[in-house]
Amino acid sequence: MTDGAPTVEGTRAAGRRRIVIITGLSGAGKSNALQAFEDAGYFCVDNLPPRMVPAVMEATGEGVGGPDGVVAVMDMRGRRYFGEELERSLEAVEREKGWDHRILFIESDDPSLVRRYKESRRPHPAAKNGDVLEAIRRERRDLSTLREMADLIVDTSGYSALDARLRFKKLAESFSSRLTVSLISFGFKHGTPMDVDTLLDVRFLPNPHYDPNLRPLTGHDPPVRDAVLGLADCQEFLQKASDLLSFLVPRYDAEGKTYFTLGIGCTGGRHRSVAIVEELAKRLRVRDIGVDLFVRHRDVER
Numbered sequence: 001m002t003d004g005a006p007t008v009e010g011t012r013a014a015g016r017r018r019i020v021i022i023t024g025l026s027g028a029g030k031s032n033a034l035q036a037f038e039d040a041g042y043f044c045v046d047n048l049p050p051r052m053v054p055a056v057m058e059a060t061g062e063g064v065g066g067p068d069g070v071v072a073v074m075d076m077r078g079r080r081y082f083g084e085e086l087e088r089s090l091e092a093v094e095r096e097k098g099w100d101h102r103i104l105f106i107e108s109d110d111p112s113l114v115r116r117y118k119e120s121r122r123p124h125p126a127a128k129n130g131d132v133l134e135a136i137r138r139e140r141r142d143l144s145t146l147r148e149m150a151d152l153i154v155d156t157s158g159y160s161a162l163d164a165r166l167r168f169k170k171l172a173e174s175f176s177s178r179l180t181v182s183l184i185s186f187g188f189k190h191g192t193p194m195d196v197d198t199l200l201d202v203r204f205l206p207n208p209h210y211d212p213n214l215r216p217l218t219g220h221d222p223p224v225r226d227a228v229l230g231l232a233d234c235q236e237f238l239q240k241a242s243d244l245l246s247f248l249v250p251r252y253d254a255e256g257k258t259y260f261t262l263g264i265g266c267t268g269g270r271h272r273s274v275a276i277v278e279e280l281a282k283r284l285r286v287r288d289i290g291v292d293l294f295v296r297h298r299d300v301e302r
Contacts, residue, residue, distance in 0.1 A: 017100070021103045
């Protein structure tokens with residue numbers, strides 16, 4: 001932690017309660033997120049009618065819900081039955097005094113959602129005549145207002161079941177305690193992650209893809225790591241990136257931010273970005289900047 005950094009105190013003021021509203025696209029992982037918060041000690045309610053939010057907040061305001069507060073899932077199911085009440089309830093939550101509020105929006109790309117519905121064989125709540133893709137697109141449009149209201153957007157595209165559980169576990173813990181920093185490697189040719197707070201492009205470094213001996217390997221393999229990390233420009237980049245995060249993280253924490261995601265991108269997401277994320281995570285752990293650190297390589301298997 002750098003000299004002169006803000007004093008980091010608890011992100012929730014004494015005597016205040018916390019309510020986390022989980023919303024987002026059907027099939028994106030809201031149930032997994034709810035389970036993670038329940039395991040972390042929150043009082044959890046699934047598919048809560050929007051008009052019941054004030055009653056739940058009142059009922060748990062004296063500590064009934066436990067030390068970490070309340071989590072409620074409100075999504076397309078509620079909007080189907082209660083129309084615009086969902087948006088109005090979230091606006092009311094934002095105005096409530098004595099509570100800390102977080103609105104968590106969970107989403108995935110269309111191919112991931114279609115695949116999950118095919119695998120589960122469950123009907124999409126907005127599907128008509130079995131057209132899942134159209135239902136997903138319509139739901140995405142209908143929930144665009146809620147997405148704009150969110151404090152945190154989590155994109156679970158391409159997540160394995162294990163990755164999703166670990167991500168939501170870290171997220172739930174970070175809402176109760178200290179800041180969680182997530183480092184994600186990715187390939188620009190596969191699209192930019194939707195949930196990053198800050199993005200750094202490492203395509204200025206030579207691409208190992210053009211070396212026939214390195215092409216089939218990944219940034220986890222020593223020959224690729226040596227080729228990437230052995231560059232003077234890469235070492236300077238890592239030093240500057242580490243300094244930047246050491247400056248930013250305690251200040252984000254002091255402002256009450258609970259989750260910070262840094263994306264490191266190269267062309268394909270298999271070589272340079274993977275090696276750099278692993279090395280950056282290693283350096284941050286050595287610096288001990290007082291955060292929970294989570295690493296994900298989105299495109300390394302593509």
